[in-house]
Amino acid sequence: MKPASIDLDDIIERYPGQPDYLIFLLQDIQAAFNFVSPEALQLVCDHTGVPLSQAYAVATFYQSFSLEPKGEHEIKVCLGTACHLKGAPRLVEELERRLGVGPGGTTDDLQFSLDTVNCLGACALAPVMVVDEAYKPSVTAKKLDKMLKNLADA
Amino acid sequence: MSNISAVPQPWAERLNSAADLEALRQRLEAGQDPNRPEIIVCHGTGCLANGSPQAAEALKKAIKDAGLDAKVVPGIKITGCHGFCSRGPLVVVRPQGLFYQRVQPEDAQEIVQTTLIEGKPVDRLLYVDPVSGEHIPHEKDIPFYKHQERIVLRNIGKVDPTDLGDTLVRGGYQALAKALFSMTPEEVVQQVEASGLRGRGGAGFPTGRKWRSALAAVAKKGGPVYVVVNGDEGDPGAFMDRTIMEGDPHAVLEGLILGAYALGAHQGYMYVRAEYPVAIKHLGIAMEQARALGLLGENILGSGFSFDVQVNRGAGAFVCGESTALFTSIEGRAGEPKPKYVRSVEEGLWGRPTVLNNVETWANVPQIVEKGGAWFAGIGVPHSTGTKVFSLVGKVNNVGLVEVPMGIPLQDIVEKLGGGVPGGQPFKAVQTGGPSGGCLPERLLDLPLDFDALTEAGSMMAAWASAACARCSTASARARAASRTSWTCAAWPRPSRTAPCAPWAAAPPTRCSPPCNTSRTSTWPTSRTTSARPGCARTSSPTA
Incomplete structure (x- = not known):
């Protein structure tokens, strides 16, 4: 983990202190720390002048934000129509079994987070997964083994 | 995406007139030899996932290893999606227009040896027609491409989306120069009306009529008006907008600037879903390059017209593709839709008249302005042009x-x-x-x-x-x-x-x-x- 206190101030300074930059700030914080801590949320509110209740509503409304720490590697399985038809739900099952957590969950060792996402618009690659921002085309249960092992070793 | 072609970046100076733009375009064009071999490697999301960066690297290495004469060393160009995603990674060799599919790094040497040195196609990488079973060597003969008419996608797969110079050579921002210096805002609206363009997002609302209503609302209320790109393409199975934003971001940007000029807007927004990181990146690069050249920002091309854009990343909410939810999200709140008693052309973003159009709709605008509404209306059928x-x-x-x-x-x-x-x-x-x-x-x-x-x-x-x-x-x-x-x-x-x-x-x-x-x-x-x-x-x- 990065030293939260230093980076957080840097991020906050990136945007003007206006309510419309709330989402920008939360996105940058999420990207930097893998989650939005209560402390960060309060700082964002102080900066933008948004009430904490409203910032909380935003942080919980959008799927991109997590109020809990996320794992080092984020695995997102697309459940769009094409991927669904090509077996994405079975991939989710496999991942659940291997990682021991369901969608939205993070392993206890903070290595992996599992999420499902809406259509990624990469239907020619179905079923598609995004692992740490890299698209993985035509994933099969067999490929998962290797992928998870590579990630764990990395 | 790295710019392998290493085109010299002439962004040092700002363009202050239409003549400056034309001079730059000519200079860039003169620097390009149409007969110089060029290997185009598709870097759309589909091809990226199938390993196109590795293929591009391997091709680069193979070219170097082959020790070709400096005059015929082909450039490697990285482009947006060619559309044929199921066949990726796609490679096109110009000037012949040879089309190779599913190119892997280990194929690089053979492509260089057979195609570049011996001038022959690599048969096993060619597209095979599923009906006749024949090998089709050239991109233009493949039925998938042959029957298309590309207006919005005209540049995609041909230009490097991260290089404004490439877009300029192919006529980018010509429509903007034409509008700013030889058309009034009213004439731009008239051309869009005459084109019969209808919203590409689905409802098919006439774009010209939308713009006209917004102008009427502004005349009544006064104050600012906003133009917004809806890039929150969420429908499962749809990836048109992603491809346009990734492969030809300048077309969307130019369309938006033209819309802003027509409507008198000075601030625009592009709302792009978070699931499209490459699109967000390319739009960002496009804006930065356009701003440096004076095609965006204060006093565009010295015309006195100022307009700027901000890219808003979505945060993973499908519903934000709906107009009121999208506006709420840009305003920094939870993107929950509101009842639409008043249309967004009257009360949209920040309660102001707002023109929200789909990515593809905006990308059509430059061509309409450049070639005229009547030209556009001549394509298609009377009520769907x-x-x-x-x-x-x-x-x-x-x-x-x-x-x-x-x-x-x-x-x-x-x-x-x-x-x-x-x-x-x-x-x-x-x-x-x-x-x-x-x-x-x-x-x-x-x-x-x-x-x-x-x-x-x-x-x-x-x-x-x-x-x-x-x-x-x-x-x-x-x-x-x-x-x-x-x-x-x-x-x-x-x-x-x-x-x-x-x-x-x-x-x-x-x-x-x-x-x-x-x-x-x-x-x-x-x-x-x-x-x-x-x-x-x-x-x-x-x-x-």
Whole structure:
């Protein structure tokens, strides 16, 4: 983990202190720390002048934000129509079994987070997964083994 | 994306007039030799995932190893999506226009040796026509491309989206210069009205009329007006907007600036979903380069007109593609839709008149301004003019992105562009318009591609996510599902324990509860233990 206190101030300074930059700030914080801590949320509110209740509503409304720490590697399985038809739900099952957590969950060792996402618009690659921002085309249960092992070793 | 072609970046100076722009364009053009070999490597999301960066690196290395004469060393150009995503990574060798599919790093040496040195095509990498079984060496002869008419996609796959110079050579920002120096804002609106352009997001609302209403609202209320790009393409199976934003970001930007000029807006927004990181990156680079050249920002091209844009990343909410939710999200709040008693052209973003158009709609605007509304209106059919880009997915031989003139029969799209259903299976239905659309059976295949004809048939144009379905395909179950009022688990092939009840359900997926399974059993008496998909079981049964 990065030293939260230093980076957080840097991020906050990136945007003007206006309510419309709330989402920008939360996105940058999420990207930097893998989650939005209560402390960060309060700082964002102080900066933008948004009430904490409203910032909380935003942080919980959008799927991109997590109020809990996320794992080092984020695995997102697309459940769009094409991927669904090509077996994405079975991939989710496999991942659940291997990682021991369901969608939205993070392993206890903070290595992996599992999420499902809406259509990624990469239907020619179905079923598609995004692992740490890299698209993985035509994933099969067999490929998962290797992928998870590579990630764990990395 | 790295800029391998290493085109010199002439962004040092700001352009202060249309003449400056033309001079720069000519200078850039003079620097390009049309006969110089060029290897184009597609870096669309599909090809990226299939390993196009590795293929590009291998090609670069192979060229270096071959020690070619400095004069004929080919440039390697990285472009946006060529549309033929199922065949990636795609490589096109110019000037011959040789089209190679599924190129792997180990093929690089052979391409360099056979094509660049010996001047012959590498047969095994060529496209094979699924109908005739013939090898088709040239991109322009492949049916998937041959039957397309590319207006919006004209630059995609040809220009490096991260290099403004490349876009300028191909006529980028010519329309902007024309509008700023030889047209009044009113004339721009008139051209858009005359073009008959209708919103590409699905509803097909005439763009010119939308702009006109916004102008009327501004005249009444005064104050600022905003222009917004809706890049929150969320329909499952649709990736037209992503491809345009990734492959030709300047077309969207130029369209938006033209709209702003026509409407008198000085601030615009591009709302792009977070799931499209490459699109966000390319739009960002495009804006930065345009700003440096004086094509965006204060005093554009020295005309006195100022306009700037901000890219807003979505945060993973499907609903934010809806206009009121999108505005709320730009305002920094939870993107919940509001009742639309007042239209957004009167009260949109920040309660101000706002023109929100789809990515593809904006990308059409520069061509309309440059070539005139009458030219655009001449393409397609009277009430649906121009072309339409759509993603062709499902049980067809050629999966990918295509652009065709309005009015062509659906049959042509499935048969000529899509290459028909694989394995000689009979065609069953085509689903158009994404989840809001409908399924059109074989007997409706002669329907023209037309907003009104599709609506009349009970489907819609929408964000064209079309899936041509074969008889025994999982998609036949989908066809049944769509014929009901809503999606149910019942219509879903092989429901798994984690399967959400609706295909677009947000994470975490709702687990299929007993009521779902009950409804499935009552609709299809297929045994739960059977491994066959419900669609197959049913179509193969004589009682079906």
